Amino acid sequence: MSFITRGFSGRRRERDPRLPPGQTLVGDWPVLSAGPTPVVADETWEFAIGTENGVHRWTRAELEALGVEDVTVDIHCVTHWTKLDMPWRGVSLDRLFAEVETSHRYAMVHSFGGYTTNIALDDLRGGKSWIAFEADGAPLTPEHGGPARLLVPHLYFWKSAKWVQGLVTMPSDKPGFWEQNGYHPHGDPWREERYG
Ligand SMILES: Nc1nc2c(c(=O)[nH]1)N[C@H]1C(S)=C(S)[C@@H](COP(=O)(O)O)O[C@H]1N2
Ligand SMILES: [Mo]
Secondary structure: OHHHHHHHOOOOOOOOOOOOOOOEEOOOOOOOOOOOOOOOOOOOOEEEEEEOOEEEEEEHHHHHHHOOEEEEEEEEOOOOEEEEEEEEEEEEHHHHHOOOOOOOOEEEEEEOOOOEEEEEHHHHOOOOOEEEEEEOOEEOOHHHOOOOEEEOOOOOHHHOOOOEEEEEEEOOOOOOHHHHOOEOOOOOHHHOOOEO
């Protein structure tokens, strides 16, 4: 009897422990872009890392030859939605940083269309970020950042730059687009680092 009574007496639903404070679960995948979707040519797309020692470029084929990974992660938008268990496919930034040398500790990520976001290299390296080409088992659509976007799931999703083009390392931290407009320089959803 008691298990039935408990079921019907409205025992408070447990909050999913994967949901950071102030976030609400969504099932769909909202589109959030600060401007129009830029046209990015798949065939000629390249990714570049610029450091104090020069510029290293990879074609998509060169990137994929470094090793493609499938990861399932949760994404958290600063506008309070969280989507759990999203499958992605991409190349870990660790593979790229294995091929460049820098003494810098920060980077500015650049996208086609002019979007920028700043990230510490410690938040890009160590199995924490990817150049993603696919999500939910299909190539990224243009509105979700195709042909390639950055994926940094442990930080709020504004750090996951769509239509990513490259990054430039920096000796000290500088704010990117949203960070200049009031968002937190770091953006950890577990600490609710929403606004700076
Ligand atoms: N280039 C670019 N990347 C971007 C944005 C943008 O406006 N331009 N918006 C950011 C924000 S605020 C969020 S929440 C996510 C949204 O990605 P989605 O539209 O695929 O959900 O992309 C991030 N990356
Ligand atoms: Mo966002």
